[in-house]
Amino acid sequence: MDPDTDIGGVQHRFPVTNQSAIVRARSSDHAVRQRAFDTILTSYWKPVYKYVRLKWQANNEDAKDLTQAFFANAFEKNHFADYDAGKASFQTFLRTCLDGFVANERKKGKRLKRGGELEHFQLDFVNAENEFASHAPDLTPEDYFHREWVRWMFSLAVEALRERSKKEGWGIRFQLFERYDLADDDAATLSYASLGQEFGLDATTVNNYLAAARRDFRRVVIEKLREITATEEEFRNEARSLLGVEVK
Amino acid sequence: MKWISDARLDHLRELAISADFGATKYRLINELASGGMGTVYLADDTELNRQVAIKILNTPELTGDLKRRMVREAQIIARLEHPGIVPVHDVGSLPDGRVFYAMKYVRGSRLDDYAAKNESIRDRLRKFQAVCDAVAFAHAHGVIHRDLKPQNIMIGSFGEVLVLDWGVAKILRRRESPVASEADTLMLNNNQADTSHGTVVGTRNYMSPEQARGEINQLDERSDVYSLGAVLYFLLTDQAPSSARPRAVNPKVTKAADAICLKAMSQESAARYATAAELSRDIGKLLDAEPVSAYRENVLEKVGRWAGKNRFLILLVLAYLVMRIFFAFTSRS
Numbered sequence: 419m420d421p422d423t424d425i426g427g428v429q430h431r432f433p434v435t436n437q438s439a440i441v442r443a444r445s446s447d448h449a450v451r452q453r454a455f456d457t458i459l460t461s462y463w464k465p466v467y468k469y470v471r472l473k474w475q476a477n478n479e480d481a482k483d484l485t486q487a488f489f490a491n492a493f494e495k496n497h498f499a500d501y502d503a504g505k506a507s508f509q510t511f512l513r514t515c516l517d518g519f520v521a522n523e524r525k526k527g528k529r530l531k532r533g534g535e536l537e538h539f540q541l542d543f544v545n546a547e548n549e550f551a552s553h554a555p556d557l558t559p560e561d562y563f564h565r566e567w568v569r570w571m572f573s574l575a576v577e578a579l580r581e582r583s584k585k586e587g588w589g590i591r592f593q594l595f596e597r598y599d600l601a602d603d604d605a606a607t608l609s610y611a612s613l614g615q616e617f618g619l620d621a622t623t624v625n626n627y628l629a630a631a632r633r634d635f636r637r638v639v640i641e642k643l644r645e646i647t648a649t650e651e652e653f654r655n656e657a658r659s660l661l662g663v664e665v666k
Numbered sequence: 667m668k669w670i671s672d673a674r675l676d677h678l679r680e681l682a683i684s685a686d687f688g689a690t691k692y693r694l695i696n697e698l699a700s701g702g703m704g705t706v707y708l709a710d711d712t713e714l715n716r717q718v719a720i721k722i723l724n725t726p727e728l729t730g731d732l733k734r735r736m737v738r739e740a741q742i743i744a745r746l747e748h749p750g751i752v753p754v755h756d757v758g759s760l761p762d763g764r765v766f767y768a769m770k771y772v773r774g775s776r777l778d779d780y781a782a783k784n785e786s787i788r789d790r791l792r793k794f795q796a797v798c799d800a801v802a803f804a805h806a807h808g809v810i811h812r813d814l815k816p817q818n819i820m821i822g823s824f825g826e827v828l829v830l831d832w833g834v835a836k837i838l839r840r841r842e843s844p845v846a847s848e849a850d851t852l853m854l855n856n857n858q859a860d861t862s863h864g865t866v867v868g869t870r871n872y873m874s875p876e877q878a879r880g881e882i883n884q885l886d887e888r889s890d891v892y893s894l895g896a897v898l899y900f901l902l903t904d905q906a907p908s909s910a911r912p913r914a915v916n917p918k919v920t921k922a923a924d925a926i927c928l929k930a931m932s933q934e935s936a937a938r939y940a941t942a943a944e945l946s947r948d949i950g951k952l953l954d955a956e957p958v959s960a961y962r963e964n965v966l967e968k969v970g971r972w973a974g975k976n977r978f979l980i981l982l983v984l985a986y987l988v989m990r991i992f993f994a995f996t997s998r999s
Contacts (some may be wrong), residue, residue, distance in 0.1 A: 524692075542667075549669060572678050574668050599681060602671050632681050639682045661683045 438484045440508055440648035443498040461574065461646050463489065467546045469513070473559035474520050477504060478547045486541070488519045493646040503652040507659065513563055568660055575638045576600065582634070590617060594624060595631035685722050686760055686979055691767065694719060708771060711755075716756060723886040737765055743832045750800025752820075752828050757909025772830070773795075773823050778816035780900055787918065788899040791953055796827035798894055798946035805887045805941050808838045812885065814893035815872040816900055838886060871906045872896040875933055888935040891945055895938070898949075902927060923954055923962035 439461075442454035463485060470481040491516065492498055501511050531626075555562045576596075584590035598613060610621040619625070643660060647653040669677070685707055687694050692709040695717070699706045704721045706750035712719050728866040737757060744754040775783070777797075781790060797819055801811060811818075811832060818831040833912065873894035876884045896907040902923060903915040913924040926948050932938045939945040948958045957963060973980060 545667065553669070568679075569670055569675055572670055572675060576670070577667060599677060600668070600670065600674055602674060629686065632684075635678075636682050636686070638926050661679050 420438055433547045433568075438648050439645050440498065440501060440503075440652075443496070445638075451493075451496070455489075455498070458498060459489050461642070462567070463541055464546050465563050466512075466516060467541075467543065468550050468555075468566050469516065469559055469563040470520060471547075471550050472555055472562055473517075474524070476520075478533065478543070479617060482543045484523065485521055485543075486512070487523070488516055491519060501648065503649045507656060508646065509564065509567060509656070509659065511514045513560070543597075544591060552575065564659065571642055571660055572639070575642050578638045579631070579635055580644070582638070585630075588631075588634075590619075591631045593617070594627050598628060598636075599632070685720075685764075687720075690758060690760070690766075690823045692718070709768070712769065713906075715898055717771045718768040719771040720768050722760060722764050723814070738835075742837065743769070746804055746807060746809065748800055748803040748831075750796055750827055750829055751804065751832075764912070772828050774819055774821050774826075774828075777819035777821060777897070778900070780821040781816070781904065787902065787923075788953065791923075791949055793825075793827050793950040794894075794898055795819060795946050795953070797829060797879045797897065798949060800827065800829045801894060802941060802943035802946055804835075805890065810836050810838060810885060810887055810890045811893070812836055812877065812889065813872075814890055814897060816897055819897070821919050836882075836885060839942050856917055874935065876935060884935070886935070887941045891930050891938045891940075891942060892932075892935070894942060894945055895927055898923075898927045898930060899955045907931065919951075921967070922958045922961045926952060926958055926959050929960040 439454040439457035442450050443458065445451050445454065465487045466488065467481050470476050470484050471478065474481075476484060489621070497515055501508055505511075506514075555565075556563060579595070580592055583589060594613060594617065597616075598608060610624040613619075614621045614624045619627070623650075639660070640657075642651060643656055647656050675759055680728040683695060685705070687709065691711060691713045693712055695708040695710060698704060698708050698719060707720045707722070709718055709720045710716075741757075743751060744757075747753070752769050752772060754767055754769045757765070758767070774780075777793070780793070784790060785876055797814075801814065804811060809832075811829065812835060813831060814829070817828065820828045820830055821933050822828060870878065872893045874885075877892075899905075899907040899912055902912040902919045905915055908915075911924055912919045912927050913921065919927075926945070930938055930945055939948070944959075951958045955971055957968075957971070
């Protein structure tokens with residue numbers, strides 16, 4: 419079977435992902451907790467930075483310090499282990515912790531210690547600041563945090579898909595997806611036929627490749643969600659939050 | 667990392683939740699409806715060359731209660747072969763792990779839409795009786811629906827009545843019947859953990875008080891009888907059930923119909939009809955102008971009902987008497 423059109427393994431079933439980072443954050447094993455923490459940090463640092471910029475009116479340097487210090491402090495004191503899925507979504511829990519942390523830090527008025535545990539991480543604050551500056555938010559800080567979390571989750575999923583496509587040799591498929599489903603430039607006028615001409619493919623092949631890329635994209639999104647949710651209920655809540663689907 | 671605009675973000679959301687039938691024999695035509703548990707699509711079965719309705723989960727998920735519930739729903743309906751219960755053709759998984767099942771595509775109207783176009787109470791009662799009969803069939807096989815409401819009942823193009831959406835159905839017990847099998851026993855075992863006590867499933871206005879309280883272990887056929895009573899309330903009054911009795915909302919409702927509805931919707935389950943079949947029998951008697959079990963008539967009402975039922979006979983007798991009197995009078999003069 420053509421590896422570029424076949425995904426999902428035997429019977430097209432996708433593997434269930436590893437235990438969630440939220441659950442692993444409670445581990446007594448430091449290494450396990452570190453990996454869980456890395457996943458949480460990767461999934462939330464950018465919305466956290468932008469939220470601090472907007473809600474707390476922090477300048478970019480302060481927001482950078484607060485973001486790093488918040489995650490370093492949470493890891494050091496194992497705050498994420500206190501999360502109770504029965505009370506709120508993890509996103510809400512994290513935002514509440516963040517508000518409490520920033521309020522405390524502001525009260526103390528001391529210079530923040532940048533997180534030692536984060537030093538191995540390269541957080542692209544320049545890019546985050548550019549996005550914040552060039553796309554002025556017209557939402558409440560809470561809605562903005564949520565919107566930016568959704569955007570960040572999809573961005574991470576797209577990047578993961580890009581990496582996987584490169585590794586598996588699905589380059590054209592990803593390029594088609596990027597061109598048709600991600601690019602804003604000519605989204606309204608682009609057709610499968612015109613895309614086919616551009617890539618030297620017929621419209622049916624474009625259709626098949628795009629269907630496969632979208633299927634893979636869905637899979638990656640679900641994996642990302644699984645990584646950061648602790649229970650089925652929370653997975654459903656976050657899926658509703660991310661995908662905008664109402665579930666009873 | 668490239669910035670994803672708001673418009674593209676919405677597009678990606680749609681992509682992530684849309685159904686991908688690529689690896690199946692079905693080709694999506696359009697979305698028909700979206701409910702609490704899933705979305706129903708119209709699709710082409712490319713092998714059998716027919717249109718089918720396909721229900722899939724709204725939320726993509728690889729494991730969990732919803733998936734198990736969807737499979738169970740399909741298995742339950744597949745074993746209920748009755749003209750009033752929508753048949754299931756197929757069950758499967760989408761490439762992203764979501765469960766779907768294909769069922770007969772019913773052309774027609776939902777009961778609430780149908781009622782909006784058909785004002786005749788008599789006609790509505792006939793349809794309602796057919797609903798009771800389908801539910802009674804499920805009850806006879808130990809299955810309760812748990813989400814009966816006008817939106818889950820379809821009237822087909824030829825007037826046939828079909829009960830849909832057995833998504834929160836529950837198997838009560840194993841029954842000796844042609845469709846019962848070892849699978850029933852297995853289902854029973856799976857069911858114990860399927861809906862925990864305290865979980866509320868169903869639709870508020872149409873669910874029994876015990877169901878609204880989440881007393882899952884207390885639910886039996888009489889919980890469905892309550893919901894049927896609520897559907898009857900809607901058909902009699904054109905309004906969702908409330909604390910006002912049907913006759914207070916619509917004075918055209920007869921006392922017997924009012925009493926049937928109130929009995930079916932009794933707060934205490936023991937005071938309701940024991941099964942949908944009993945309720946169906948009372949509706950049949952109401953349609954035939956016979957005494958119903960829910961209402962004790964006085965003598966005048968009995969006479970009135972008898973007169974209503976036999977009005978042609980009474981007219982004939984009266985005409986005969988008038989003729990006799992006329993001939994007696996003319997022959998004397």
